[in-house]
Amino acid sequence: MDLLNAVIALANFVIIPAIAYGSQLALGALGVTLIYGILRFSNFAHGDTMAFGAMITILITWWLQAAGVTLGPLPTALLALPFGILGCIALLVITDRAVYRFYRVQKAKPVILVIVSMGVMFIMNGIVRFVIGPDDQRFADGERFIISAGTFREMTGLAEPLAIRTSQGITLVTAIIVVVVLFWFLNRTRTGKSMRAYSDNEDLALLSGINPERVVLYTWMIVAALATIAGVLYGLDKSFKPFTYFQLLLPIFAAAIVGGLGNPVGAIAGGFVIAFSEVTITYAWKKVLTYALPESMAPEGLVQLLSTDYKFAVSFVILLIVLLFKPTGLFKGKAV
Amino acid sequence: MTDSVKFTLYAAGIALLIIATGMMQSWNTALIIVNMGLVSAIMALGVNLQWGFAGLFNVGVMGFVALGGLATVLIAMPPVTDAWAAGGLRIILSLVLGAFTIAGAILLYRYLPKGRARTLAMIAFLIVGFFVYRAAFDPAKIAIEGVNPASTGYLGGLGLPVLVAWPVGGLLAAGAAWIIGKTALGLRSDYLAIATLGIAEIVIAVLKNEDWLARGVKNVIGLPRPVPFEVDLQNDPAFVDRVTGMGFDVVTASSIYVKLGYSLLFTAVLIIVLVMAQLALKSPWGRMMRAIRDNETAAEAMGKDVTARHLQIFVLGSAICGIAGAMMTTLDGQLTPGSYQPLRFTFLIWVMVIVGGSGNNFGAVLGGFLIWFLWVQVEPIGIWLMSVVTSGMADGSWLKEHLLENAAHMRLFTMGLILLLVLRFSPRGLMPEK
Numbered sequence: 001m002d003l004l005n006a007v008i009a010l011a012n013f014v015i016i017p018a019i020a021y022g023s024q025l026a027l028g029a030l031g032v033t034l035i036y037g038i039l040r041f042s043n044f045a046h047g048d049t050m051a052f053g054a055m056i057t058i059l060i061t062w063w064l065q066a067a068g069v070t071l072g073p074l075p076t077a078l079l080a081l082p083f084g085i086l087g088c089i090a091l092l093v094i095t096d097r098a099v100y101r102f103y104r105v106q107k108a109k110p111v112i113l114v115i116v117s118m119g120v121m122f123i124m125n126g127i128v129r130f131v132i133g134p135d136d137q138r139f140a141d142g143e144r145f146i147i148s149a150g151t152f153r154e155m156t157g158l159a160e161p162l163a164i165r166t167s168q169g170i171t172l173v174t175a176i177i178v179v180v181v182l183f184w185f186l187n188r189t190r191t192g193k194s195m196r197a198y199s200d201n202e203d204l205a206l207l208s209g210i211n212p213e214r215v216v217l218y219t220w221m222i223v224a225a226l227a228t229i230a231g232v233l234y235g236l237d238k239s240f241k242p243f244t245y246f247q248l249l250l251p252i253f254a255a256a257i258v259g260g261l262g263n264p265v266g267a268i269a270g271g272f273v274i275a276f277s278e279v280t281i282t283y284a285w286k287k288v289l290t291y292a293l294p295e296s297m298a299p300e301g302l303v304q305l306l307s308t309d310y311k312f313a314v315s316f317v318i319l320l321i322v323l324l325f326k327p328t329g330l331f332k333g334k335a336v
Numbered sequence: 337m338t339d340s341v342k343f344t345l346y347a348a349g350i351a352l353l354i355i356a357t358g359m360m361q362s363w364n365t366a367l368i369i370v371n372m373g374l375v376s377a378i379m380a381l382g383v384n385l386q387w388g389f390a391g392l393f394n395v396g397v398m399g400f401v402a403l404g405g406l407a408t409v410l411i412a413m414p415p416v417t418d419a420w421a422a423g424g425l426r427i428i429l430s431l432v433l434g435a436f437t438i439a440g441a442i443l444l445y446r447y448l449p450k451g452r453a454r455t456l457a458m459i460a461f462l463i464v465g466f467f468v469y470r471a472a473f474d475p476a477k478i479a480i481e482g483v484n485p486a487s488t489g490y491l492g493g494l495g496l497p498v499l500v501a502w503p504v505g506g507l508l509a510a511g512a513a514w515i516i517g518k519t520a521l522g523l524r525s526d527y528l529a530i531a532t533l534g535i536a537e538i539v540i541a542v543l544k545n546e547d548w549l550a551r552g553v554k555n556v557i558g559l560p561r562p563v564p565f566e567v568d569l570q571n572d573p574a575f576v577d578r579v580t581g582m583g584f585d586v587v588t589a590s591s592i593y594v595k596l597g598y599s600l601l602f603t604a605v606l607i608i609v610l611v612m613a614q615l616a617l618k619s620p621w622g623r624m625m626r627a628i629r630d631n632e633t634a635a636e637a638m639g640k641d642v643t644a645r646h647l648q649i650f651v652l653g654s655a656i657c658g659i660a661g662a663m664m665t666t667l668d669g670q671l672t673p674g675s676y677q678p679l680r681f682t683f684l685i686w687v688m689v690i691v692g693g694s695g696n697n698f699g700a701v702l703g704g705f706l707i708w709f710l711w712v713q714v715e716p717i718g719i720w721l722m723s724v725v726t727s728g729m730a731d732g733s734w735l736k737e738h739l740l741e742n743a744a745h746m747r748l749f750t751m752g753l754i755l756l757l758v759l760r761f762s763p764r765g766l767m768p769e770k
Contacts, residue, residue, distance in 0.1 A: 041526075042526040042529065042530070044395075044529075099756060099760075102760060110525070110526070111391070111393055111525050111526075112759070112763075114393065114525075114526065114529065115393075115686070115690065115755075115759065116756065116759055118395075118683055118686060118755065119687075119752045119753075119755035119756040119759065120752065120756070121683070121752070122679070122683065122687075122748050122749070122751050122752025122753075122755065123748075123749055123752035123753060123756070124752075125679065125748050125752075126745055126746065126747075126748035126749025126750075126751075126752060127749060129742065129745035129748065130742045130745045130746060130749065131742075133741075133742060133745075134745070246678070246679075247537070249533070250530070250533055250534055250537055253530045253533075254530070254534075257527070257530065261526075301474075305466075307545060309541050309544065309545045310538075310541055310545070312534065312537045312538060312541060313538045313541060315534070316531075316534035316535070316537070316538055319530065319531070319534060320519050320520075320531070323519055323520060323523060323527060323531070324519055327523050327527070
């Protein structure tokens with residue numbers, strides 16, 4: 001019985017939150033890795049793109065809520081999500097036309113594009129703060145739990161509760177759908193194949209008559225969708241605050257690099273590697289160990305390896321280890 | 337138009353802006369802008385060394401600046417003897433243990449034959465080392481933080497003059513830069529960017545959470561100053577006589593006197609750094625750096641050790657940022673880890689370097705002053721602009737309030753716009769590299 005309680009506690013505090021967080025990171029890292037693979041630069045504005053998409057979604061959600069439209073047990077934000085994606089696509093396509101295209105035509109060095117993306121980051125950050133303000137925003141509604149702690153206790157009679165929040169369930173389901181659709185698109189459709197061809201070998205792709213502007217346009221549209229979905233899911237699961245999204249840049253990049261920059265499968269794997277390491281290393285293991293170990297060996301302290309404030313340090317150390325021992329990432333990426 | 341004429345013209349323009357601020361707002365405000373402008377110029381010189389000379393992309397400026405700030409606390413604050421007695425030696429011992437663990441793991445990696453046994457030995461060593469370290473560290477930390485937590489709760493510093501902290505800040509930053517450079521240099525340029533972004537966040541996290549070191553978010557206030565206090569000046573009859581004789585208000589005069597003192601000190605540092613950077617740029621070493629930047633493969637073929645040179649200049653540039661960080665904390669008189677924001681301390685410095693002209697030291701100095709001036713003044717201008725725009729709207733309307741309330745956030749937008757416009761239409765900046 002005690003062992004079962006240990007497993008439940010582990011699932012409740014580590015596995016479920018890490019799966020949700022990992023899915024959010026994976027979606028973010030997919031966006032970064034696609035831009036890297038096709039446009040060949042590290043996009044520093046990605047965190048703020050996520051914030052922008054999430055912001056549009058939040059505004060529409062508020063409007064829908066005020067109009068009395070809801071999705072019943074599901075959060076209204078899901079209904080607003082397509083509009084958020086459209087808004088984000090508009091922003092990214094305009095940005096590309098106004099800013100990035102110039103440097104693409106010039107064949108500027110990647111690092112120049114990174115600096116340009118820094119400018120874009122400032123602007124997006126400014127817009128988001130200007131429109132919605134720098135504070136925390138709540139926009140989640142509907143049923144809070146799929147299984148609440150109380151129901152679970154009644155159902156099983158175990159001492160340890162297991163709570164699954166709606167946002168966590170939605171995150172996982174949405175992430176699976178998005179990833180399946182994305183991979184179907186990249187592997188089966190003509191446009192997807194031309195995107196992969198362009199990413200593998202630009203010159204060869206151009207020779208075979210692939211229109212680069214079209215590939216770039218589709219990439220931005222996909223990236224906008226991924227960023228908005230990741231941003232909204234993160235906002236539903238935790239909360240929406242512009243600065244947190246900026247800070248997500250580090251774990252997202254770590255995920256993309258750990259998996260291998262430019263490799264979509266790697267981005268997903270990297271997202272989960274980072275999320276699970278962050279959560280396991282910053283979790284206080286006392287409860288699980290007390291259940292799992294015999295009474296004489298029960299720990300006294302919290303058995304927390306690092307305080308939660310150091311979660312960035314975890315993604316950073318993993319990043320360093322990968323850079324030192326396997327610079328191309330777990331799944332062979334493009335970059336060395 | 338020669339470079340020196342150009343520089344003089346731009347500098348005169350910025351001086352006019354600052355004088356206008358002095359006339360229209362107050363001389364105090366103008367001097368505050370000048371002082372932070374001097375600090376910003378030094379930071380920009382550091383980044384320019386890395387980016388302009390060597391093409392290294394460092395987005396961890398904030399971390400190095402914060403390390404400089406930490407140095408002022410560690411050097412200038414008086415030691416807290418009770419805390420040292422409670423656990424000072426133990427905590428230092430545990431840190432040494434931690435360092436030994438990492439060094440031991442590196443030695444194992446180097447000297448054991450390659451294979452699974454090596455990996456396992458290394459991991460086991462690290463895990464055991466980590467727990468030993470925590471076992472030594474935790475009680476010492478609790479003991480130190482328990483000593484009068486409301487006013488101290490940390491080890492304090494060495495009680496040395498605060499000016500000593502400036503070079504020490506440079507050393508701390510250089511140490512951190514060496515560790516980062518060792519791992520991330522020699523790989524793609526983007527990787528250095530991510531690695532520096534990470535180290536900056538970690539430095540801030542350490543400053544915020546390690547209360548025994550510098551009181552964390554409880555802040556260290558009342559740092560010693562290299563210049564007299566305003567209150568002392570106001571109570572000094574000789575000073576009062578002199579300024580009233582010249583027809584000034586005593587309170588204003590004392591605060592301006594103090595700020596001028598800082599300005600002189602900072603100008604001295606700026607001139608030293610600028611002269612050194614300029615000498616370096618013109619030396620064979622500087623030419624080699626630019627040769628490496630422009631074509632790494634060719635430079636390597638000529639027998640230059642690209643990674644080692646990169647490491648060298650990366651450490652140097654970060655050290656300059658560290659010095660500037662120590663100066664800034666000295667100017668503030670307090671260390672507030674919560675106030676370090678990457679947009680302000682990393683990316684703004686980048687805007688300064690790009691706008692000034694990457695690769696040109698004088699450009700970096702100009703960019704530092706100009707962008708800092710704009711950063712300070714865009715907020716009131718934005719608020720003024722918004723009040724003009726909204727003047728036609730009905731009072732109390734939702735949109736008007738929102739616009740006025742959020743006008744302050746326009747400064748990020750403006751900085752981004754300036755950066756993009758300069759990159760697009762004048763990518764070489766105000767003072768192009770020769």
